[in-house]
Amino acid sequence: MDEKGQSHGRGSMAVKAFARKQGIVLTEKEQAWEKDGTSPPFGVSTYYASLITPSDSDDPIRRQILPTSCEMMYSPGESEDPLAEEEHSVTSRLIHRYAERVAFLVTDACAVYCRHCFRRRFTGTQRGPATTEDIIAAARYVGAHQEVKEILFTGGDMFTLSNEKIDALIGEFRAVRPDLIIRLCSRVPVVLPSRITDGLMAVMKKHSSAPFFLMVQFNHPRELTAQSREATARFIDAGIPVFNQSVLLRGVNDDAGILEELCNGLLAARIKPYYLFQGDLVEGTAHLRVPLEKGLALVKELRRRLSGLAMPVYAVDLPEGGGKVPVDSMYLKGRDSDGAWVFETPDGGERRYRDPEV
Ligand SMILES: *Cc1c(COP(=O)(O)O)cnc(C)c1O
Numbered sequence: 388m389d390e391k392g393q394s395h396g397r398g399s400m401a402v403k404a405f406a407r408k409q410g411i412v413l414t415e416k417e418q419a420w421e422k423d424g425t426s427p428p429f430g431v432s433t434y435y436a437s438l439i440t441p442s443d444s445d446d447p448i449r450r451q452i453l454p455t456s457c458e459m460m461y462s463p464g465e466s467e468d469p470l471a472e473e474e475h476s477v478t479s480r481l482i483h484r485y486a487e488r489v490a491f492l493v494t495d496a497c498a499v500y501c502r503h504c505f506r507r508r509f510t511g512t513q514r515g516p517a518t519t520e521d522i523i524a525a526a527r528y529v530g531a532h533q534e535v536k537e538i539l540f541t542g543g544d545m546f547t548l549s550n551e552k553i554d555a556l557i558g559e560f561r562a563v564r565p566d567l568i569i570r571l572c573s574r575v576p577v578v579l580p581s582r583i584t585d586g587l588m589a590v591m592k593k594h595s596s597a598p599f600f601l602m603v604q605f606n607h608p609r610e611l612t613a614q615s616r617e618a619t620a621r622f623i624d625a626g627i628p629v630f631n632q633s634v635l636l637r638g639v640n641d642d643a644g645i646l647e648e649l650c651n652g653l654l655a656a657r658i659k660p661y662y663l664f665q666g667d668l669v670e671g672t673a674h675l676r677v678p679l680e681k682g683l684a685l686v687k688e689l690r691r692r693l694s695g696l697a698m699p700v701y702a703v704d705l706p707e708g709g710g711k712v713p714v715d716s717m718y719l720k721g722r723d724s725d726g727a728w729v730f731e732t733p734d735g736g737e738r739r740y741r742d743p744e745v
């Protein structure tokens with residue numbers, strides 16, 4: 388436990404200490420998670436851990452944060468960097484994968500480490516926050532590339548930075564490109580709502596002329612607590628629209644009733660369900676992915692049950708940096724002889740997406 392009320396660490400020791408503290412009896416698969424310093428980290432805030440029902444080994448919150456031995460199994464078609472972000476890096480922390488949008492990796496630190504994280508090659512690697520030089524280099528790049536209309540502050544999680552650092556970060560980009568749309572991508576309102584303080588909101592207010600959008604990640608209706616709704620409401624009340632990007636996760640939300648409750652709950656909290664992501668082909672995450680056919684059936688059912696406003700777009704970020712596309716007939720061409728799904732990319736290319744082997 389550190390001063391932010393977090394349990395974290397790299398080995399199974401940290402997981403075992405956490406389980407003891409929470410009164411959780413680890414399953415065989417959770418116990419068998421034994422990895423060295425190169426493994427994806429384990430970490431969870433006290434608040435988020437409090438949402439777990441200790442006696443339920445299938446708890447949807449627990450599944451998102453407790454590692455299992457399944458993570459050591461790599462499946463066909465998976466890679467460390469399925470979205471080819473390294474290849475599209477234009478400065479040390481800036482990814483330019485779409486002509487008019489860039490993503491800036493503000494820091495590698497997060498308030499919790501999600502087992503399904505698609506950027507696990509980077510998150511929790513102790514590389515730390517972007518340096519002033521990193522920020523200046525990235526700001527210079529967007530200054531020189533007027534075709535870029537939007538920047539995503541992502542990582543890692545930007546709200547793990549101090550208010551002063553967040554202020555400086557926003558200020559650098561605003562100085563060169565006051566017209567830039569800024570997406571604040573963060574799971575902190577969901578997993579550590581107490582971080583959304585008066586001080587942080589004062590920073591937002593200071594830059595209130597900026598076109599900010601907050602992108603959060605609620606995956607299960609149980610995450611919609613009074614605290615997390617209040618944290619997101621602070622942004623909405625400050626004039627910052629909030630959008631949700633869920634990840635479709637096996638054993639967490641691969642159920643029409645749960646997704647229906649989640650989307651309606653989000654909308655009631657004035658949060659627009661934006662994307663429902665098919666799991667990316669990241670190494671060691673097959674056990675959390677849902678077969679595409681099941682995803683399609685779920686979304687069809689949701690269409691019947693939800694209002695258009697509550698309905699997210701079911702999308703897949705195609706392997707080898709193919710880009711994000713909605714999973715529908717416009718882009719989904721069918722299956723090849725090996726059973727892999729064939730997609731057309733936004734640029735007219737072709738990518739294959741492989742279901743987990745069950
Ligand atoms: C997801 C993503 C975006 C934004 O995609 P939208 O479809 O506009 O939400 C931009 N850049 C990168 C690198 C991304 O991964």
Ligand code: SF4
Pocket residue numbers: 496497498499500501503504505506510542543544574
């Ligand atoms: S909060 Fe986001 S970046 Fe951090 S581990 Fe979870 S999914 Fe990955």
